[in-house]
Amino acid sequence: MPRSIEVTIGVVGRAHGIRGDVMIDLRTDEPERRFATGAVVRVEGSRRTLTVTKSAWHGGRLMVHFQGMDDRNAAEAARGTVLVCDVDPAELPEEDDEYYDRQLVGLQAVLADGTVVGEVSQVVHLPAQDLLVIDVDGEERMVPFVTELVPRVDLAAGEVELVAQPGLLADEGDDDGDDEAKGHDEDAERGAP
Incomplete structure (x- = not known):
């Protein structure tokens, strides 16, 4: 490192x-x-x-x-x-549950069972909340960076955990046969939905 x-x-x-x-x-x-x-x-x-x-x-x-x-x-x-x-690459923001964008970009997006569903490619800061842009097989999906959808960030393991929620990582109605794969930072802050 x-x-x-x-x-x-x-x-x-x-x-x-x-x-x-x-x-x-x-x-x-x-x-x-x-x-x-x-x-x-x-x-x-x-x-x-x-x-x-x-x-x-x-x-x-x-x-x-x-x-x-x-x-x-x-x-x-x-x-x-x-x-x-x-x-220092290990430096964290002063507030709990906040991360620098550079720490989130590149993390693997996984489900609770460990299934890798994508990778964080960007953090978008909006007035209401921050969004994680997840690269899912070459397509970008935006996921609100809130605890209800992103319950765990593990920098040491290099991953963010996403909930398995239909429509989150794929358009509703996409029939790819894998409903489980439809789950789920200048410093991003996880907020309430």
């Missing part, structure tokens, strides 16, 4: 004011952690690092000041820069 993995945490947006502050288009669910004062982030595709000297919420968006970016010209020049950081 790699010692660390690179994750995208944000993109430098527009400059704010004349002192080098920038707005960040977030790609993380933990901005207070990733952009804390003193945090060091890296510019994607390079070894260049930026140190956060201050961050604050402004109008619902995160405003950050980086060491050495002390005027509007420097801030404007940084616009569009993709910011990344290295994290």
Whole structure:
């Protein structure tokens, strides 16, 4: 297992004011952690690092000041820069029953009896709930990431358990002869249906 993995945490947006502050288009669910004062982030595709000297919420968006970016010209020049950081692959979100997308993608989707029915290919974040996109024999099926449909996530075993519910992984009316196979994360959270 790699010692660390690179994750995208944000993109430098527009400059704010004349002192080098920038707005960040977030790609993380933990901005207070990733952009804390003193945090060091890296510019994607390079070894260049930026140190956060201050961050604050402004109008619902995160405003950050980086060491050495002390005027509007420097801030404007940084616009569009993709910011990344290295994290431990075993790192989990602070809340129970939450997972980073990178931890869910690639997990096998199995039924309670261990039958493999697909693989998680993507996590989609919607306002009401998150969805797991399951690749079932080359077809994508979206499954609400709720405890009632996904009762177990086992990162160590590399699998998510899905309930066997007709119509969940196949269109109702599909007659493939296997009704049992029709069962059932920037951080995905399992919620209520």
